[in-house]
Amino acid sequence: xxxxxxxxxxxxxxxxxxxxxxxxxxPVYGMNEIHVVVPGDIVFVDHPKYYDKALQSAATxxxxxxxxxxxxxxxxxxxxxxxxxxxxxTRHFKPFQFSNVAISSTAVIGEGTVIQPNTFIGNHxxxxxxCLIHSNVAIYDHTVIGNNVIIHAGTVLGADAFYYKKxxxxxxxxxxxxxxxxxxxxxxxxxxxxxxGVTGDTTIGEGTKIDNQVHVGHxxxxxxxxxxxxxxxxxxxxxxxxEVTMWGQVGTTSGITIGTKxxxxxxxxxxxxxxxxxxxxxxxxxxSREKLKQLANIKKIPEILNKIK
Numbered sequence: 563x564x565x566x567x568x569x570x571x572x573x574x575x576x577x578x579x580x581x582x583x584x585x586x587x588x589p590v591y592g593m594n595e596i597h598v599v600v601p602g603d604i605v606f607v608d609h610p611k612y613y614d615k616a617l618q619s620a621a622t623x624x625x626x627x628x629x630x631x632x633x634x635x636x637x638x639x640x641x642x643x644x645x646x647x648x649x650x651x652t653r654h655f656k657p658f659q660f661s662n663v664a665i666s667s668t669a670v671i672g673e674g675t676v677i678q679p680n681t682f683i684g685n686h687x688x689x690x691x692x693c694l695i696h697s698n699v700a701i702y703d704h705t706v707i708g709n710n711v712i713i714h715a716g717t718v719l720g721a722d723a724f725y726y727k728k729x730x731x732x733x734x735x736x737x738x739x740x741x742x743x744x745x746x747x748x749x750x751x752x753x754x755x756x757x758x759g760v761t762g763d764t765t766i767g768e769g770t771k772i773d774n775q776v777h778v779g780h781x782x783x784x785x786x787x788x789x790x791x792x793x794x795x796x797x798x799x800x801x802x803x804x805e806v807t808m809w810g811q812v813g814t815t816s817g818i819t820i821g822t823k824x825x826x827x828x829x830x831x832x833x834x835x836x837x838x839x840x841x842x843x844x845x846x847x848x849x850s851r852e853k854l855k856q857l858a859n860i861k862k863i864p865e866i867l868n869k870i871k
Contacts, residue, residue, distance in 0.1 A: 563739050563761040564592040565655055571623065571637050574604070577654055578647040584637025590623055593651055594761045595781065597799055604651065606644035645727050649737045652761070656739040659685045659703060672709065690746070702758065708746035716753040723760045723780030723798060736760055738780065751776065767804065779816065803838060
């Protein structure tokens with residue numbers, strides 16, 4: 563998430579009432595999760611296991627719960643609860659905006675686009691030309707939709723990320739301040755849910771087609787001309803490269819990459835990153851030919867046991 567203007571380290575520290583290490587005027591341009599940070603971003607870390615990863619990341623402002631040696635060219639924000647304070651910053655720079663109308667006055671809708679009844683279009687949404695948005699679709703704030711996009715009834719774009727920290731009193735949600743970006747010529751079926759990024763974008767690439775009842779988690783990036791069949795569940799922070807096919811009821815873990823032109827057969831559990839240009843099946847996932855050979859051999863076990871007897 564990029565801020566609308568440059569801020570100083572001292573100013574950010576005052577928002578969350580914390581100490582800092584670094585030049586008071588050290589530049590801050592945004593905030594993001596560790597897998598997508600760039601110089602000028604704030605990243606938070608609240609566990610010693612991940613200190614080094616955060617300190618050595620591209621982020622130049624580290625929101626951390628312990629005073630450590632500050633790497634050259636970086637600054638620290640010292641907080642007793644970085645998770646809480648990251649949420650405070652998200653709410654400060656991207657506060658929730660109430661709407662009591664079906665289509666916000668700040669939404670921009672292109673020529674030739676048709677919006678069916680009972681659809682909600684939030685604040686600062688941008689929809690391109692010649693789109694068809696069917697009834698009962700909910701498009702949350704700041705969503706960006708390209709040209710020639712079709713979205714079927716009941717789909718939700720921009721729901722919060724499923725991202726929680728467990729505390730003694732219950733689960734504390736990480737506030738989502740990102741967006742959903744749908745590129746040109748995408749088709750999205752009925753009753754799909756595409757969560758917005760925590761601080762970045764969840765992106766559906768040009769020409770991709772998504773069947774009914776598909777879930778796409780926060781900050782996932784789906785490439786161009788992919789096919790994703792019904793009841794597939796894609797976790798957060800997944801990268802699906804171009805022209806991938808995922809058949810029905812596939813499920814993935816988070817933070818993996820599925821290579822270009824891979825084919826994931828139905829009901830496969832994608833538990834790790836896989837190369838492109840191959841077909842995969844099963845849980846845990848393997849190349850489909852190998853997995854099917856294994857299943858064929860399992861069927862032979864009773865015959866082999868009878869021969870032994």
